[in-house]
Amino acid sequence: MSGAHSSHSHQSSDLKSATPRWTAKQKLVLETATRLFAQKGYANTSTSEIAKKAGVSEGSIFRRFKTKEGLLLTILSPVIDGILSNMLTETNRKAAILPSLKLRDFVTIIVEDRTEFIQKHIAVFKILIEEILYDNRIRLQIIKKIPKQLLTQISQVITSLHSRHEIVDWDNEEIMRFIGNNVLGFVLNYFILLDKSTAEIQAAQEHMIEFLTKGLATSD
Amino acid sequence: MSGAHSSHSHQSSDLKSATPRWTAKQKLVLETATRLFAQKGYANTSTSEIAKKAGVSEGSIFRRFKTKEGLLLTILSPVIDGILSNMLTETNRKAAILPSLKLRDFVTIIVEDRTEFIQKHIAVFKILIEEILYDNRIRLQIIKKIPKQLLTQISQVITSLHSRHEIVDWDNEEIMRFIGNNVLGFVLNYFILLDKSTAEIQAAQEHMIEFLTKGLATSD
Amino acid sequence: MSGAHSSHSHQSSDLKSATPRWTAKQKLVLETATRLFAQKGYANTSTSEIAKKAGVSEGSIFRRFKTKEGLLLTILSPVIDGILSNMLTETNRKAAILPSLKLRDFVTIIVEDRTEFIQKHIAVFKILIEEILYDNRIRLQIIKKIPKQLLTQISQVITSLHSRHEIVDWDNEEIMRFIGNNVLGFVLNYFILLDKSTAEIQAAQEHMIEFLTKGLATSD
Amino acid sequence: MSGAHSSHSHQSSDLKSATPRWTAKQKLVLETATRLFAQKGYANTSTSEIAKKAGVSEGSIFRRFKTKEGLLLTILSPVIDGILSNMLTETNRKAAILPSLKLRDFVTIIVEDRTEFIQKHIAVFKILIEEILYDNRIRLQIIKKIPKQLLTQISQVITSLHSRHEIVDWDNEEIMRFIGNNVLGFVLNYFILLDKSTAEIQAAQEHMIEFLTKGLATSD
DNA sequence: GATGAATGAGCTTTCATTCAT
DNA sequence: TATGAATGAAAGCTCATTCAT
Numbered sequence: 001m002s003g004a005h006s007s008h009s010h011q012s013s014d015l016k017s018a019t020p021r022w023t024a025k026q027k028l029v030l031e032t033a034t035r036l037f038a039q040k041g042y043a044n045t046s047t048s049e050i051a052k053k054a055g056v057s058e059g060s061i062f063r064r065f066k067t068k069e070g071l072l073l074t075i076l077s078p079v080i081d082g083i084l085s086n087m088l089t090e091t092n093r094k095a096a097i098l099p100s101l102k103l104r105d106f107v108t109i110i111v112e113d114r115t116e117f118i119q120k121h122i123a124v125f126k127i128l129i130e131e132i133l134y135d136n137r138i139r140l141q142i143i144k145k146i147p148k149q150l151l152t153q154i155s156q157v158i159t160s161l162h163s164r165h166e167i168v169d170w171d172n173e174e175i176m177r178f179i180g181n182n183v184l185g186f187v188l189n190y191f192i193l194l195d196k197s198t199a200e201i202q203a204a205q206e207h208m209i210e211f212l213t214k215g216l217a218t219s220d
Numbered sequence: 221m222s223g224a225h226s227s228h229s230h231q232s233s234d235l236k237s238a239t240p241r242w243t244a245k246q247k248l249v250l251e252t253a254t255r256l257f258a259q260k261g262y263a264n265t266s267t268s269e270i271a272k273k274a275g276v277s278e279g280s281i282f283r284r285f286k287t288k289e290g291l292l293l294t295i296l297s298p299v300i301d302g303i304l305s306n307m308l309t310e311t312n313r314k315a316a317i318l319p320s321l322k323l324r325d326f327v328t329i330i331v332e333d334r335t336e337f338i339q340k341h342i343a344v345f346k347i348l349i350e351e352i353l354y355d356n357r358i359r360l361q362i363i364k365k366i367p368k369q370l371l372t373q374i375s376q377v378i379t380s381l382h383s384r385h386e387i388v389d390w391d392n393e394e395i396m397r398f399i400g401n402n403v404l405g406f407v408l409n410y411f412i413l414l415d416k417s418t419a420e421i422q423a424a425q426e427h428m429i430e431f432l433t434k435g436l437a438t439s440d
Numbered sequence: 441m442s443g444a445h446s447s448h449s450h451q452s453s454d455l456k457s458a459t460p461r462w463t464a465k466q467k468l469v470l471e472t473a474t475r476l477f478a479q480k481g482y483a484n485t486s487t488s489e490i491a492k493k494a495g496v497s498e499g500s501i502f503r504r505f506k507t508k509e510g511l512l513l514t515i516l517s518p519v520i521d522g523i524l525s526n527m528l529t530e531t532n533r534k535a536a537i538l539p540s541l542k543l544r545d546f547v548t549i550i551v552e553d554r555t556e557f558i559q560k561h562i563a564v565f566k567i568l569i570e571e572i573l574y575d576n577r578i579r580l581q582i583i584k585k586i587p588k589q590l591l592t593q594i595s596q597v598i599t600s601l602h603s604r605h606e607i608v609d610w611d612n613e614e615i616m617r618f619i620g621n622n623v624l625g626f627v628l629n630y631f632i633l634l635d636k637s638t639a640e641i642q643a644a645q646e647h648m649i650e651f652l653t654k655g656l657a658t659s660d
Numbered sequence: 661m662s663g664a665h666s667s668h669s670h671q672s673s674d675l676k677s678a679t680p681r682w683t684a685k686q687k688l689v690l691e692t693a694t695r696l697f698a699q700k701g702y703a704n705t706s707t708s709e710i711a712k713k714a715g716v717s718e719g720s721i722f723r724r725f726k727t728k729e730g731l732l733l734t735i736l737s738p739v740i741d742g743i744l745s746n747m748l749t750e751t752n753r754k755a756a757i758l759p760s761l762k763l764r765d766f767v768t769i770i771v772e773d774r775t776e777f778i779q780k781h782i783a784v785f786k787i788l789i790e791e792i793l794y795d796n797r798i799r800l801q802i803i804k805k806i807p808k809q810l811l812t813q814i815s816q817v818i819t820s821l822h823s824r825h826e827i828v829d830w831d832n833e834e835i836m837r838f839i840g841n842n843v844l845g846f847v848l849n850y851f852i853l854l855d856k857s858t859a860e861i862q863a864a865q866e867h868m869i870e871f872l873t874k875g876l877a878t879s880d
Numbered sequence: 881g882a883t884g885a886a887t888g889a890g891c892t893t894t895c896a897t898t899c900a901t
Numbered sequence: 902t903a904t905g906a907a908t909g910a911a912a913g914c915t916c917a918t919t920c921a922t
Contacts, residue, residue, distance in 0.1 A: 023906070041354035043263035047892065057908045062893060064906085126353055132413070133346055134261040143413065170427055177409060178402070178431055185401030193352070193363065207390055211398055215435030245882095266916060277883045279919085288917060463885070481794035483703035487913060497887045502914055504885085566793055572853070573786055574701040583853065610867055617849060618842075618871055625841030633792070633803065647830055651838055655875030685903095706895060717904045722897060 028054045034075050038123035079124040096157045103166045104213045118187045248274045254295050258343035299344040316377045323386045324433045338407045468494045474515050478563035519564040536597045543606045544653045558627045688714045698783035739784040756817045763826045764873045778847045
């Protein structure tokens with residue numbers, strides 16, 4: 001809830017501030033392209049369709065984004081950067097570093113935070129998955145970022161949980177992978193593949209929190 | 221009836237038996253196409269490249285498979301059918317129906333079995349994921365099959381585990397989803413994205429079994 | 441005159457025989473492209489115009505020639521090869537090696553032979569000149585061929601003239617350059633730039649022969 | 661030496677004097693465009709590249725030169741005018757009208773003068789050649805100027821040489837063509853195509869003077 | 881049945897030019 | 902005046918598909 005603010009500020013920093021300020025038309029292109037890429041896949045979306053639906057000329061797209069791939073990267077970059085670097089919203093961050101933090105609280109915080117993040121960027125995530133599967137350049141770009149960013153934020157909390165025997169003694173990266181797989185699988189299942197009621201989704205998320213909490217508890 | 225037979229017949233029907241017997245060249249086309257689709261994505265693979273690499277003429281591909289999509293479906297169908305219907309191999313099946321089966325044994329059996337299945341068809345799975353994300357027809361085709369097939373095989377074992385209070389009391393479909401997400405995530409991480417040693421992969425699989433066993437245990 | 445035969449056989453060997461036999465449509469493309477490139481320049485001729493005027497689809501052009509540049513090279517290659525390697529027609533060749541050959545006869549033979557060659561391939565020559573001026577790859581391709589081929593044919597005759605003090609004692613390459621410049625300049629002036637009567641052209645050619653004969657005579 | 665002055669004044673008149681005085685940026689555009697046109701050809705040079713490399717906006721180019729062709733003509737015009745009209749530098753002019761002028765001196769003067777002129781404007785000459793070959797408007801513009809300008813300057817000297825039996829009795833235009841072809845061929849060969857040392861170029865120029873002197877001498 | 885030349889629609893990209901700021 | 906975003910026409914090229922041989 002309260003996390004929405006800082007999370008939002010990140011996205012906006014990518015689209016508004018800094019040197020390259022987008023014109024209204026360019027923003028329209030980015031939104032339209034994101035929507036279409038997510039709907040039909042990057043490869044199946046033509047620049048001419050993007051131009052038409054965004055109400056701009058094709059020339060304008062290429063003037064600003066250089067190539068179709070440039071347009072793709074402009075869309076993906078901020079989310080790729082955000083996946084790990086901005087792991088927690090301001091509020092959650094404070095809670096996560098409490099020395100008395102229990103595993104269940106940690107899992108709850110991170111699941112809710114990441115679910116919200118993925119949901120918010122669900123369109124970009126669909127595009128990202130396709131590219132991870134088939135585009136080596138993008139795949140490498142992502143993998144390269146993992147080690148650096150794992151050493152911050154969440155990882156510190158996990159280390160703290162380790163020291164207090166609150167969590168199973170696998171290494172941080174592997175634990176993050178379990179959490180990541182389940183959160184991503186959850187979002188894909190419930191927000192893309194399946195058509196469930198809000199109540200069912202809510203229940204499923206609670207189950208996931210319980211599942212992760214038990215699964216990651218110390219074995220004894 | 222018995223699992224072994226039907227399981228085997230299914231897989232083999234893909235490439236060998238039944239009405240449509242593939243010629244050597246056609247089998248080459250299917251293998252080449254599978255490899256290329258998995259490498260570069262369906263949309264980024266041209267029929268002319270498939271023809272060239274398979275050593276046949278483009279005309280021959282279209283004569284036999286009608287369209288490029290026909291070729292795709294010929295590749296995907298058997299695996300789509302196999303995902304749930306042939307859940308267990310002969311040996312595992314016998315073990316799975318023991319009345320004394322423990323949750324840990326169940327998880328071990330199913331994780332090992334499905335990991336092997338996905339690994340064996342990893343190329344097709346990559347293609348399948350892309351199509352699930354972007355092709356509504358294929359997505360629906362898969363979703364339609366879920367309820368029917370859940371009533372068989374594994375589901376019965378889970379029901380049995382339920383009755384013996386060996387497993388958490390969520391419904392079978394949801395439990396399967398947890399297992400599925402983790403197995404699929406495991407394979408994607410360790411066989412596509414990451415580059416780990418056999419020992420590391422082995423350890424990761426054991427961790428996954430422990431993780432699932434604890435996560436799906438009765439809460440108390 | 442009689443030389444036309446062997447000269448012709450060269451051109452035809454490029455368009456007919458060997459492994460790649462052109463289809464009727466492909467020959468039409470080559471002829472149309474040659475004409476248009478010569479008329480408007482390579483860069484100013486679009487593949488779509490070639491296709492339209494040749495009565496084929498654009499796809500067919502790219503299927504056979506790979507790229508627009510591939511089409512250009514297909515047109516240029518045989519002429520580039522022919523510029524120096526086939527310096528003399530059969531008949532002229534015989535005359536050129538007579539031990540009693542006078543400078544004037546030599547100049548006459550070579551001027552008539554090369555004028556005929558250039559005239560016959562005038563369209564390709566126009567294209568070639570443009571490419572020599574601006575395309576480094578083609579420029580190098582041509583320059584590379586000069587030394588090898590200078591050692592044959594004409595060069596031997598010049599060496600013979602040298603030994604009999606019939607010709608100025610500059611090196612063969614430089615002498616060939618004087619002849620080449622004047623023949624090429626003659627053709628460009630009288631067949632492209634200017635609009636003169638046959639009689640005037642005939643007179644100009646005779647003047648060129650006299651000019652070259654005197655200019656290349658031993659200084660004494 | 662002293663010729664350099666008047667020669668220089670010609671070039672500068674192109675860029676400085678007359679009604680349209682170029683701003684610093686406009687001069688930069690003209691120089692950049694000349695360089696790029698000569699390097700890659702007119703058709704292969706985009707206005708956007710010119711703008712970028714000259715450090716001005718594309719809009720500015722079109723504001724001043726109206727169209728891309730306008731820019732081309734602005735570059736070509738002064739050189740087209742200079743080819744024949746300003747045949748000789750001040751000093752050479754004085755020498756050329758001496759009543760005792762020998763053919764060899766005449767050839768020497770004109771070869772050195774024109775070689776210098778072409779060399780100085782070599783970039784524009786490259787552009788010009790392309791346009792002469794393919795652009796009818798420019799071709800006609802040049803041809804139209806020939807007769808008028810032939811009646812002046814050099815032509816008068818040739819007529820004088822004729823009357824003194826110093827030169828072969830072809831008409832002035834044809835004689836000029838021989839000289840022009842050889843000078844142009846010389847510059848193209850030694851300053852664009854080949855990569856020779858200064859000494860070799862010097863020797864080649866002397867050979868050309870001897871070649872032209874002998875070739876244009878009275879036949880008896 | 882197998883081939884591969886031929887197709888035409890559509891793709892990404894470039895470019896000269898315009899015009900609001 | 903100078904800028905550079907925006908344009909639309911056209912460029913080179915790719916591709917799934919057809920069909921005569």
